[in-house]
Amino acid sequence: MAGEFFAAIVVLGTFIALATHRWGFALSAAVLIILPAAATLARYVPHARPEPAPIASGADAPAARSLPWRRLRTLGLALVEFYMVDTAVTTWAPTYLHHTFASPASLVAVATLPYLVCSLLSRSAAAATG
Known part of the structure; x- marks a missing residue:
């Protein structure tokens, strides 16, 4: 749930950057103050949480297993590699677009938009199945 929320905020921020590149400072500052305030206050909106299951003890407890x-080490290394690639894409794609294709600065956010939308869709699909 949190991953979807933050991915949606990042996609929204990219669209805002594309839409507001010609706005004046006062209007951009107002948007940049209102949106983070709304995102911060969103955590205080009440929502239903499932009750935790009781912990079995004694004869009903499952047998202890080794980890x-x-x-786990393979999964950890895969996650580290994923976040290295993730950071490289979001950092270098705009630079590549700007310097290689001489695109205007207002379109640099387009470089990461498809990646961020795919990230949001994959996190939403994972949350729906799990």
């Missing part, structure tokens, strides 16, 4: 450290 599969090799699989």
Whole structure:
């Protein structure tokens, strides 16, 4: 749920950057103050939370298992690699677009928009299935 929320905020911010590149400072500052304030206050909106399941003890408790450290280590390395690629795309794609294709600065946000939309869709799909 939180991943979807933050991905949606990032996509929204990219659209705002594309839409407001010609606005004056006062209008841009107003938007940049109102949106983060709304995002900050959104956590105080009440929502339903499931009650935790009771913990079994004694004869009803499941048998203790050892952790599969090799699989966890592989998963951890895959996550580190994913975030390295993620950071590289969001950092260097606008620079590549601006310097290689001589695109105007107002279109630099277009470089990361498809990536951010795909990120939002994949997180929404993962949340819906899990």
